[in-house]
Amino acid sequence: MLSSRAIRRWSTVHTWSSLICTVFLLMLCLTGLPLIFRDEIDALTGDKAVAAALPENTPDTALDRVAAAALQRHPGEFVRSLYYDEDAPHIVEVGLVPSIDALPSTIHVVSVDARTAQVLDEPKPDRGFMYVMIQLHEELFLGLPGTLLLGLMGLLFVLAIVSGVVLYAPFTRRLDYGTVRWRGSSRVRWLDLHNLAGIVTLLWLLVVGATGVMNTLSRPLFGLWTMQNLPPLLAPYAGQPRPTHYQPVQAAVDEARAALPAMEVTSVIYPTTQFGSPRHYVIWTKGRTPVTSRLLTPVLVDVQNGRLVMAKGLPWYLRLLELSRPLHxxxxxxxxxxxxxxVLDLLSILVLISGLWLWAKRRRGSARTAEPAARMEAAP
Amino acid sequence: MSASRPSGPARTMLSGMWAMPVLLAVCTAIALGVGLLYDGLWDVLASLLLGLPALSFLERVLRRRR
Incomplete structure (x- = not known):
């Protein structure tokens, strides 16, 4: 049983941790709502390329032909990546950049049929509604600082949930589960709704909040992994110029498939210093079961001699990050x-708005100095 | 409308302050786990279990409004 002093302390923690993050959380819940249905919205509004109908067993052509077909459309540019979209069978999305180490924001995509090397489409960069939703939800249009700020708000949200659970018992101990006192004052009614919506969604909120925080650390954690793994691989080439002639990318992918037969190739990053290696093809592979399909394994192949130099799973912190994504x-x-x-997202919005309303009401009550009856009713 | 506890051990257990929240949290945990680990019908089970917290909220709100 908590003492009244402890309850006051926890109440302060709950009030302020919630208040600071509420506006951000409301924005995240609102922008998250359309993002839940991103695939469906994209399918309805987008005009994704569709591969030509060919016999089912038509083999894929060499990836080098696919890359060359995209480059033919944009002479003078560089291939940055090849990506197999699992929702668009037989299509490879070729990412092109104006210079070999150009920033990822400059990438534009050409969709190419993996079997015929025929260019199918050049999707325009999305700057519409979903783009705004993603930017707000992931980084507030502020890049990494925005992402980290959202991570901090997520941590406060987790603290607000934990303190809310501690306060749930003293505030509801005289009531049956889920009691909403409709005949009480509006403050009591909102308090009951806040408690009910909060307690039923407790674990979901905690999981989505904590995995959201994990996701904000994605870039720093991948940066850490690169810093730990690339220097030893690049050390033998110290002082040498960057390679200008690359071994065929198809041969590198075949090498990766032979090394990890249980895995499926999802993308290839060409040599670059931007989230890649300046001397290797980085080939990302994934498993084929529901869980392992979320876990990526990188394979590094030397672009000059075509030799495989690394094919190992990611460290635990990146595994945790990968598994946290679907849960978010x-x-x-x-x-x-x-x-x-x-629906649970909408309930979270109710928790946030009711919490804000309770705080505003309480402040107004305090300002008038008269002790509202509601406070007495709501007191533990 | 009465806020007093119902009599009988089973009803007391289900209407107790913590019993339902714990039950709903367990359902949520199972839903998140099986949905992630398995495909097919397990996804349907995951959706049903994860829907229970929302249904419980709705039931409580509608019940007290009657």
Missing amino acids: FGDYGGLALKVVWA
């Missing part, structure tokens, strides 16, 4: 799970 996005169980995810 709710994209692993089909449309039904997405609908439930959206």
Whole structure:
């Protein structure tokens, strides 16, 4: 049983941790709502390229031909990446950049048929509604500082949830589970709704909040992994000029497939200093089961001699990050799970708005100095 | 409307302050776990279990409004 002093302390923690993050959390919940249905919205509004109907067993052509077809459209540019979109079979998205180490923001994509090397489409960079939602949700249009700020707000949110659970018992101990006192004052009614919505969504909120914080650390954690792994691989080439002639990318991908037969190639990053290696093809592979399909394994192949130099799983902190993604996005169980995810998101919005309303009401009550009856009713 | 606890051990257990929240948290944990680990019908089970917290909220709100 908590003493009244402890309750006051926890109440202060709950009030301020919530207040600081509420505006950000409201924005995250609102922008997260359309993002839950991103695939469905993209399918409805986008005009994704569709590969030509060919016999089912038509083999893929060499990736080098695919890359060359994209480059033919944009002579003088450089291939940065090849990406297999699992929602668009037989299509390889070729990422092109104006210079070999250009920033990732300059990438533009050419969709190419993996079997015929025929250019199918050049999707325009998305600057519409979903782009705004993603930018707000991921980085507030501020890049890494925005992402880290959101991570900090996520931490405060987790603290608000934990303190809310501590306060749940003293505030509801005289009531049945889920009691909403409709005949009480509006403050009591909102307090009951706040407590009920908060306690039923407790674990979901905690998981989505904590995995959201994990996701904000994605760039620093991948940066850390690169710093730990690349220097020893690049040390033998110290002082040598960057390679200008590359071994065929198809041969590198075949090498990766032979080394990890249980894995599926998802993308290839060409040599670059921007999230890659200046001397290697970085080939990203994933497993084929529901869980392992979330876990990526990089394979590094030397671009000059075509030799495989590394094929090992990521460290635990990146594994944790990869597993945290589906638990944050709710994209692993089909449309039904997405609908439930959206309903829980709406309940979270109710928790946030009711919390804000309770705080505003309490301040107004305090300003008038008269002790509102509601406070007495709501007191533990 | 009465806020008094119902009699009987089973009802007391379910209407107790913590029993339902703990039950809902367990359902949520199972839903998140099986949905992530397995495909197919497990995804349907995950959606159903994860829907229970929302249904519980709705049931409580509608019940007290009647």
